[in-house]
Amino acid sequence: KPQAIVFDLDGVITDTAHLHFLAWREVAAELGIVIDEVFNDRLKGISRGESLLRILRHGGKEGVFTQAEREQIAARKNALYVDSLRSLTPEAVLPGIKELLTTLRTEQIKTGLASVSLNAPAILQALQMTSLFDFCANAALIRRSKPDPEIFLAACNGLHVNPRACIGIEDAQAGIEAINASGMRSVGIGSTLTGADLLLPTTEFLTWPRLSAFWQLDK
Ligand code: BG6
Numbered sequence: 058k059p060q061a062i063v064f065d066l067d068g069v070i071t072d073t074a075h076l077h078f079l080a081w082r083e084v085a086a087e088l089g090i091v092i093d094e095v096f097n098d099r100l101k102g103i104s105r106g107e108s109l110l111r112i113l114r115h116g117g118k119e120g121v122f123t124q125a126e127r128e129q130i131a132a133r134k135n136a137l138y139v140d141s142l143r144s145l146t147p148e149a150v151l152p153g154i155k156e157l158l159t160t161l162r163t164e165q166i167k168t169g170l171a172s173v174s175l176n177a178p179a180i181l182q183a184l185q186m187t188s189l190f191d192f193c194a195n196a197a198l199i200r201r202s203k204p205d206p207e208i209f210l211a212a213c214n215g216l217h218v219n220p221r222a223c224i225g226i227e228d229a230q231a232g233i234e235a236i237n238a239s240g241m242r243s244v245g246i247g248s249t250l251t252g253a254d255l256l257l258p259t260t261e262f263l264t265w266p267r268l269s270a271f272w273q274l275d276k
């Protein structure tokens with residue numbers, strides 16, 4: 058069996074990917090930029106600052122704001138986002154996730170988190186999931202966003218496991234690329250992803266028997 062399974066947070070553990078979108082959409086609208094869910098897919102797994110740069114580029118406003126102004130805009134987005142997190146309760150955990158993490162405990166497979174979100178620790182607290190993870194990579198120490206493998210490698214490092222003996226789970230294209238570049242085996246959630254070693258339509262299909270069969274098949 059694998060030594061560890063490393064999870065993305067937004068869009069895999071809980072549907073905060075949508076809350077990120079709502080906050081960015083509001084901030085973008087204030088700047089006269091329209092973004093939709095299709096564009097938003099390209100922001101998944103991307104850090105706050107880099108997301109803003111992509112939105113400005115999308116709206117043809119690259120170079121309009123100073124670094125200090127961009128930081129203010131990003132802070133405004135975060136305030137809206139954090140406000141929307143107030144309603145987050147354990148019920149917001151996506152189907153099958155809690156069961157999977159609990160089973161991984163009994164199977165003695167280590168669990169890690171690889172989210173570039175600075176809000177990840179607070180979100181895990183609100184979902185009452187903190188104790189189900191052996192190690193959470195610290196987003197504040199990560200210099201390169203996904204698709205760079207840095208955060209997945211940091212998670213494996215913190216878990217003291219070899220990436221080649223691990224599975225990574227992602228809902229973002231940049232995340233699948235990060236997992237593949239790390240040497241881990243990739244599991245994608247969603248129908249629009251390419252390059253995942255295993256693609257499942259929703260988290261409901263994410264069960265230990267399914268992952269175990271995948272691990273053995275791929276060897
Ligand atoms: C990722 C999300 O998990 O975290 C991105 O997929 C988000 O959409 C990024 O921009 C950074 O999150 P935060 O909470 O630090 O702004």
Ligand code: MG
Pocket residue numbers: 065066067068069074101102227228229232
């Ligand atoms: Mg995600």
